[in-house]
Amino acid sequence: MDKIKLIIDNKEVSVPKGSTILEAAHKIGIDIPTLCHFELKDLDIHNKPGGCRICVVEVEGRRNLAPACVTECTEGMIVKTNSIRVLNARRTVLELLLSDHPADCLVCAKSCHCQLQDLAARFGVREIPFQGEQSSYQLEVSPSIIRDMNKCVMCRRCETMCNELQTVGALNAIERGFPAVVSTAFNQTLANSPCTFCGQCVAVCPVGALVEMDHTPKVIRAIADGKKTVVVQVAPAVRVALGEEFGMKPGTIVTGKLTAALKALGFNYVFDTDWSADLTIMEEGTELIDKLTRHLNGDKSVKLPLLSSCCPAWVNFFEYHFPELKDIPSTAKSPQQMFGSIAKSYFADKIGVKREDMVVVSVMPCLAKKYECARDEFKVDGNPDVDYSISTRELAALIKQANIDFKSLEDAPFDSPLGESTGAAVIFGTTGGVIEAAVRTVYEVLTKKPLPKLEFTELRGLEGVRSATIDVDGFKLNIGIAHGLSNARKLLNEIKEGKSQFHAIEVMACPGGCIDGGGQPLHHGNSEIIKARWEAIYEADRNMPIRKSHENPSIQAIYKEFLGEPCGHKSHELLHTHYFDKAKVIEVKLD
Numbered sequence: 001m002d003k004i005k006l007i008i009d010n011k012e013v014s015v016p017k018g019s020t021i022l023e024a025a026h027k028i029g030i031d032i033p034t035l036c037h038f039e040l041k042d043l044d045i046h047n048k049p050g051g052c053r054i055c056v057v058e059v060e061g062r063r064n065l066a067p068a069c070v071t072e073c074t075e076g077m078i079v080k081t082n083s084i085r086v087l088n089a090r091r092t093v094l095e096l097l098l099s100d101h102p103a104d105c106l107v108c109a110k111s112c113h114c115q116l117q118d119l120a121a122r123f124g125v126r127e128i129p130f131q132g133e134q135s136s137y138q139l140e141v142s143p144s145i146i147r148d149m150n151k152c153v154m155c156r157r158c159e160t161m162c163n164e165l166q167t168v169g170a171l172n173a174i175e176r177g178f179p180a181v182v183s184t185a186f187n188q189t190l191a192n193s194p195c196t197f198c199g200q201c202v203a204v205c206p207v208g209a210l211v212e213m214d215h216t217p218k219v220i221r222a223i224a225d226g227k228k229t230v231v232v233q234v235a236p237a238v239r240v241a242l243g244e245e246f247g248m249k250p251g252t253i254v255t256g257k258l259t260a261a262l263k264a265l266g267f268n269y270v271f272d273t274d275w276s277a278d279l280t281i282m283e284e285g286t287e288l289i290d291k292l293t294r295h296l297n298g299d300k301s302v303k304l305p306l307l308s309s310c311c312p313a314w315v316n317f318f319e320y321h322f323p324e325l326k327d328i329p330s331t332a333k334s335p336q337q338m339f340g341s342i343a344k345s346y347f348a349d350k351i352g353v354k355r356e357d358m359v360v361v362s363v364m365p366c367l368a369k370k371y372e373c374a375r376d377e378f379k380v381d382g383n384p385d386v387d388y389s390i391s392t393r394e395l396a397a398l399i400k401q402a403n404i405d406f407k408s409l410e411d412a413p414f415d416s417p418l419g420e421s422t423g424a425a426v427i428f429g430t431t432g433g434v435i436e437a438a439v440r441t442v443y444e445v446l447t448k449k450p451l452p453k454l455e456f457t458e459l460r461g462l463e464g465v466r467s468a469t470i471d472v473d474g475f476k477l478n479i480g481i482a483h484g485l486s487n488a489r490k491l492l493n494e495i496k497e498g499k500s501q502f503h504a505i506e507v508m509a510c511p512g513g514c515i516d517g518g519g520q521p522l523h524h525g526n527s528e529i530i531k532a533r534w535e536a537i538y539e540a541d542r543n544m545p546i547r548k549s550h551e552n553p554s555i556q557a558i559y560k561e562f563l564g565e566p567c568g569h570k571s572h573e574l575l576h577t578h579y580f581d582k583a584k585v586i587e588v589k590l591d
Helices: 021-027 084-099 115-122 157-165 200-204 216-224 236-240 242-246 255-265 273-296 312-321 335-351 368-373 392-401 423-429 433-447 485-496 527-542 553-563 569-575
Strands: 003-008 011-016 038-040 045-047 056-059 078-080 145-147 172-174 181-183 210-212 229-234 269-272 358-364 388-391 465-472 475-483 504-508
Touching: 003 021, 011 021, 021 078, 038 157, 056 084, 084 115, 157 172, 157 200, 157 485, 200 210, 216 229, 216 358, 216 388, 216 392, 229 255, 229 273, 229 335, 236 242, 236 255, 236 273, 236 392, 236 423, 236 527, 242 392, 255 269, 255 392, 269 273, 273 335, 273 423, 273 433, 273 475, 273 553, 273 569, 312 368, 312 485, 335 358, 335 368, 335 553, 335 569, 358 368, 358 392, 368 388, 388 392, 423 433, 423 527, 433 465, 433 475, 433 504, 465 485, 475 485, 485 504, 553 569
Parallel strands: 003 078, 229 269, 229 358, 358 388, 475 504
Antiparallel strands: 003 011, 038 045, 056 078, 145 210, 172 181, 465 475
């Protein structure tokens, strides 16, 4: 690779041709402030609009200051990042941004986590010298995301994530000049747009323009209501990320402390979504076995591949963009919804509590889960199976509000009977985990033989699209895996064109799967944090005494006592769902 040399603040640096000044400065430890710049290098996602101008630097021989994030280095270039001219320009840009920004930091959800606030502190801004017109937009509240465009700084990170990573197309810049803002087509609400509520836009927003709908006040009120029995479930990816919010190393497994914290908060029962992940494998795995058996017997009506259905953002994506394929995905509900359905039927009856007197809360790495539990098909007479979903970040905030010393907590177990799970369930938290868990069960049920190996490493990895062929006693089971909706789109297009050779495909909306969900602790593009969480998921699997879903005694018991058989009448009633055609045609009448 061609190299070039330049000087930044009297320090010589050699970088590959095509590098930006910002990249060169970082290489020699020079920090240039940024706001609109954001990168996920492992996914080849780059947000470099150069619009905020916070990163301007002085380049010898040029009249105008240059934005470091988009200006390419040239041989012999001499750059100053710390001159008075640069400092004055950055401060002026910052003051202009602040002059059109609400001054409600005390009650803003991003307070203390806001990059604009950090910049104001860094530059010592104590007053706004510019007075003039301010943007005025109506606050939009959806089931998952709150959008306050009065706080938008036009960094356009959300637009990049929505259009490049997810190919959803819900967000785009509109207007020019002062009225410019990121919005939906025809200024629709997010709920009426193709938005999947994956939350990746929230994860990269540097200010409070996009934040999650906070359900913690409602959870607190439910716990405080002595007439309610409040049950909480915890998703697998939460246990490998929550510790980051308390200064612990990324990838630290905090399952026991997490359970102890939830009990200290006053939940009546603390259960594990991993339990219902095992239940999901029994249902979704049985679907796959049925389809494969019929396919091998020459049934031409069988539609393959079977698509996973655990991720609500992915479900919303195909309902909007590929509704003609809505009869291909598994009809199994997600583990969150299976848990809620069982908790408010089987478990409520077991402890003698009426459905309406039970409140089910989920702790999820995902903001789409908030949308999912609000869907009408997951309600009985208006009462939802899952009442409230809070993110990993929200739980961390709740633990801090309660003054719980998380790091010093003694490990506590999950409650029974919805707390026992297997290693197959915990790997649901990362890309490839759902299908690997399914293969562990499908292989043994189909062949009636023990697995020759337990870990299917060929299904693992962080590449956006992966494929593998598993030998199931002579039958070649072709599996596809995608994470990130742009990658899912590629596989769905192959299905539409009749080119897909897969028997089953797992899709997760977020890069890396649930470990990088929109509700996880913010990592600001640090791929090492994602890798640490990914490794921790498989470590948690290896630490489990039982690692196959069909060997979970608690799962075996509920089929014997209550459900009957996988994909039977009772199971279909409680554990399966259907999908909708959400494609919209917008008619524009021209005068």
